[in-house]
Amino acid sequence: MSTTHREVYSGIRATESVVHKQAKRLSVWREHAAGYLFLAPSLVLFAVFLFYPLIQSIYLSFHLTDPRGHVAAYVGFDNFTQLFASSAFWNSLGVTVKFTLLTVPAGIIAGLLLAAFTHTKLKGMSFFRFIFSLPVALSVSTSAIIWMMLYxxxxxxxxxxxxxxxxxxxxxxxxxxxxxxxxxxxxxxxxSGFNYILLLSGLQGIGDDIRDSARIDGSGPVRTFFQILLPLLSPTVFFLTVVSVLNAFQSFGQIHILTKGGPAGSTEVFVYSIYKEAFVNYQFGTGSALALVLFLIILLLTWIQFRFVEKKVHYQ
Incomplete structure (x- = not known):
């Protein structure tokens, strides 16, 4: 092949390479565009209902507002300083911590016991599964009204x-x-309904061969549950722990309906303090500062759980 032919051939290959790269780049761009197009509705919803309120809360937390919610004056970190110096803030934080300690372990243990009970192959278990999962179908207001009559x-x-x-x-x-x-x-x-359904699903996801092997080795049902099944169930328990702590720190509906934070502030959890400060006292700046503090507390607790508690989780 002559030099001229080689140069022409090399030019053609170079042109084909450039065209191929441009076509590949165009294909990747189309894939990304299609992905963002499908994500667009979710991004719009997040922007309207999450990102904008978060930015607005940050803005309001550095200002005083009038009863109509309009910004009256810039006060810097004064709202946060007043919060940390307020006994009501520490009371609501303490009540929230107590509420979390009372509800999270008890809820997970109750769901675990009910799931272990109905996981057996005895007659009538389907009826008990329906009964134990029933609370998940009730709203907070309905549950609160039921318990108001009981109490x-x-x-x-x-x-x-x-x-x-x-x-x-x-x-x-x-x-x-x-x-x-x-x-x-x-x-x-x-x-209990949500906890029960997740834990029962986790138990059903563990193969029967594991139980059969433990039974052949002479392991009793109690020992099998605590030493074999529970470690295999630890991912579900960890997920429930994280979600339950988040829900406990954000509880509001049942407290608003049953006690309205009383008596004497004994049930005034953190979210109810935010509600009372912003929509009862019309102090939107202080309420926004409280909301940001709650956001940071939840963020810290979630990080601690993923940083330290997840080490105890046994993934299959």
Whole structure:
């Protein structure tokens, strides 16, 4: 092949290479454009209902507002300084921590026990599975109304049974010593359906050959559950722990319906403090500062759980 032919051939190959690269780049660009097109509705929803409120909250947290929510004056970090110096802030934080400790472990343990009970192949288990998963179908307001009737000081079912046992009636939602416990019991029941369904699904995802091998090796049902099944179930338990802590720190509906933060602030959790500060006292700047503090607390707790607790998780 002559030099001229080689040059022509090389030029053709170079042109083909450039055209191929441009076509490949155009194909990648079309794929990215199609991906962003499908993501566009979700991005719009996130922008409207998540990103914009977050930016607006940050902006308002550095300002004082009038009762109509209009910015009145720039105050810098004064809203945060007043929060950390307020006894109401620390009370709501303490109540939220107590509420979390009362509801999260109890809810997971209850769901685990119910899932272990109905995972057996006895007759009638399908009926119990339906009953135990029923709370997931009820809204917060419906659950709160049901428990409000149960907790009624004179006509409530719980005090009726206490009277039959010869015990004095309990002021479930009026006594500061019982109010947070009462809300926690109702919350554990309300979340039990979701916890139960996830934990039962996790147990059903563990192969029968593992149980058969443990039974052949002489392992009893209790030992098999705690030493074999529970470690295999740890990813589900970890997920439930993270979600339950998030839900506990964001609880509002049942507290607003049953106690409205009372009596004497004994059930005033963090989110209710935000609601009261912003929509009762019309202090939107302070309410926004509270919301940002809650966001940072939840972010820190989630990071701690993924950083330290996840090490105990056994993935198959």
């Amino acid at each position: 009624h000081p004179t006509t409530g079912t719980l005090n009726y049974f206490l009277s039959k046992l010869g015990a004095d009636p309990v002021q479930w939602l009026i006594d500061p010593a019982w109010s947070l416990i009462s809300i926690s019991i109702m919350t554990v029941w309300m979340n």
